[in-house]
Amino acid sequence: xxxxxxxxxxxxxxxxxxxxxxxxxxxxxxxxxxxxxxxxxxxxxxxxxxxxxxxxxxxxxxxxxxxxxxxxxxxxxxxxxxxxxxxxxxxxxxxxxxxxxxxxxxxxxxxxxxxxxxxxxxxxxxxxxxxxxxxxxxxxxxxxxxxxxxxxxxxxxxxxxxxxxxxxxxxxxxxxxxxxxxxxxxxxxxxxxxxxxxxxxxxxxxxxxxxxxxxxxxxxxxxxxxxxxxxxxxxxxxxxxxxxxxxxxxxxxxxxxxxxxxxxxxxxxxxxxxxxxxxxxxxxxx
Numbered sequence: 001x002x003x004x005x006x007x008x009x010x011x012x013x014x015x016x017x018x019x020x021x022x023x024x025x026x027x028x029x030x031x032x033x034x035x036x037x038x039x040x041x042x043x044x045x046x047x048x049x050x051x052x053x054x055x056x057x058x059x060x061x062x063x064x065x066x067x068x069x070x071x072x073x074x075x076x077x078x079x080x081x082x083x084x085x086x087x088x089x090x091x092x093x094x095x096x097x098x099x100x101x102x103x104x105x106x107x108x109x110x111x112x113x114x115x116x117x118x119x120x121x122x123x124x125x126x127x128x129x130x131x132x133x134x135x136x137x138x139x140x141x142x143x144x145x146x147x148x149x150x151x152x153x154x155x156x157x158x159x160x161x162x163x164x165x166x167x168x169x170x171x172x173x174x175x176x177x178x179x180x181x182x183x184x185x186x187x188x189x190x191x192x193x194x195x196x197x198x199x200x201x202x203x204x205x206x207x208x209x210x211x212x213x214x215x216x217x218x219x220x221x222x223x224x225x226x227x228x229x230x231x232x233x234x235x236x237x238x239x240x241x242x243x244x245x246x247x248x249x250x251x252x253x254x255x256x257x258x259x260x261x262x263x264x265x266x267x268x269x270x271x272x273x274x275x276x277x278x279x280x281x282x283x284x285x286x
Contacts, residue, residue, distance in 0.1 A: 005259035026273035066095035176204025238275035
């Protein structure tokens, strides 16, 4: 699958819903946006924005990239996810993460989990979410989250994939054991590092007989003179961008979440759809 990262900006002139509609018209498979409710830059809350996007589109999937677990009780996330998945016709991809910004947690009065607590909380959240999606009544006792004889109806009409944005060894092992997808970002996991991380994820998945889709968040700039123009960005001519992205796919990333940079977001979308996406799809079909 090939997706597009949509900004959650609520600044004057921003139109993330229109961006998502264009991505659908151009043939992308999914759109995603990030979860940062705290800050001075005007932004939309991720769940509200994705619901609005889903209502304004008909085919393209919507993904949280990624939902910070500490912001919302996992049982409520299970309910929210089922509702959006059902209302959108089965188009939700639930991306989860342990939580990136300690400053945001502190500012919102949520407490600051330790790195270990973030991983533990993410794992517990997955158990609770999947338990409520599948069991008539679900009880779970974790160190950070719990449920007691919890019931939730209706259940999902089709599977809701869970993708995790993880980097540390414990989190990578948990990804292999529990997730449907792994979605790291180029800026946090450059290719020479991501290869080893991917091996840990797949080794963990193999031990329990599971398969995990590997998705890479990649900033792209078609028309930049070289990759050095923007740090952690695949940039250059359309041909150079194609070769750069194919190089990442050859490392084992079967899906890409492309994140256009620069002022002309929609122009970048159109160039990616016309000059880059067909080459990527041809390679993935081999």
